Amino acid sequence: MMGGENSMKNENGFGGILVIAEQCGGEIHRVSYELLNKASGLKRRPDTALDCLLLGPAGLAAQELNFRGADTVYYIQGEEFEQQEELFYKENIVDFIREKKPETVLMGATAFGRSLAPRVAAALGTGLTADCTDLQLDEDGRLIQIRPAFSDNIFAHIRTAADPQMATVRYKEFREAKRDEKLPVKIEVRRPCRSADVLSQVVENIPLGDLDISEAEVIVAAGRGVRRKEDLEMLSELAQALGGQLGVSRALVDAGMAPSARQVGYSGNRVKPKVYIACGISGAPQHLAGMKESDMIVAVNTDPSAPIFRLADYGFVGDLYEIVPQMIAAWGKGGRQADRSGRPADDEGTADGERPVESAEGGLEQ
């Protein structure tokens, strides 16, 4: 069992919280710090162990996990973990959990975490709640796993009867734990286990490149208002002018106009850019679920009653085929340069916080 002598065990002999940290390309994924922050609020008692399991090649900054609140970092070191190969990771994680018996196991709901977590849960014969947006404790100290359900219409509160209780948590749902270099560094390095069950081999890793929209600071997103695939070029041009990336609604993915890696929303990517420009997107709840936390939302839509305008900080009522070229002219090369917030340099914004709507014909409609 994890943690010190005093850590409390439940009746099945499980105790403490284990965050499975994710790493890729030599860097610890930031979702690990978010999980540590959330997990610190889930301790049954102040002395409940909060530990981290890190699997990766030698040389990772494992102490960062201590600085973010992990009591002990168990670092299974092996070059094999350079590739995100689920079966090999699974074998090692399952071995570790069987030995240490954490009561709660948390992983990031990243592409890799979503693929890995169900394999671990199935091998352990326990339940898993995927894509949680919140976690709480009930009166018995058991985990309440909260996630949207039925197309985001309700928040389901889920409890797991078995141990360990496993959940994946969406990236960018919680703040990162604060970094404190004064926190003690406690790292236990281990060797990986080998398993004959691992049958697959990673031949090549193809990076997502600009298809990875989850970290973009500016996203120009296209919806069904874009009529042809080739018209997406225009939106890509605006995205490039602002140093951002192209996103799409599911309507365009379903129509075969864009790859699912670019999809924003409930069943796509969750994004939190500084600026999100939604062009020809109505604002269905499933789309909003993926972008509503953006710092600034700009909407372009011919329909003034489109739900996206309820969320938008700036709205343009009009045809995107007229408005987007004007944005490129204003903010692109040779035009007025946008500052890092995406706002043109001489735009003061609204002082009273009202959400203005601009019509294509010009003039602000407050």
Ligand SMILES: Cc1cc2nc3c(=O)[nH]c(=O)nc-3n(C[C@H](O)[C@H](O)[C@H](O)COP(=O)(O)OP(=O)(O)OC[C@H]3O[C@@H](n4cnc5c(N)ncnc54)[C@H](O)[C@@H]3O)c2cc1C
């Ligand atoms: C379980 C489930 C999961 C889902 N997951 C997702 C998801 O992850 N992401 C997602 O996006 N959707 C998702 N959906 C689908 C979602 O419900 C909507 O159908 C989808 O978001 C609609 O996409 P849209 O806004 O592009 O299209 P529409 O709703 O058809 O809206 C198009 C908009 O474009 C405007 N328009 C038309 N022409 C122009 C023009 N020339 N200029 C400007 N505006 C124009 C129209 O006024 C309209 O508001 C999911 C649905 C379900 C049931």
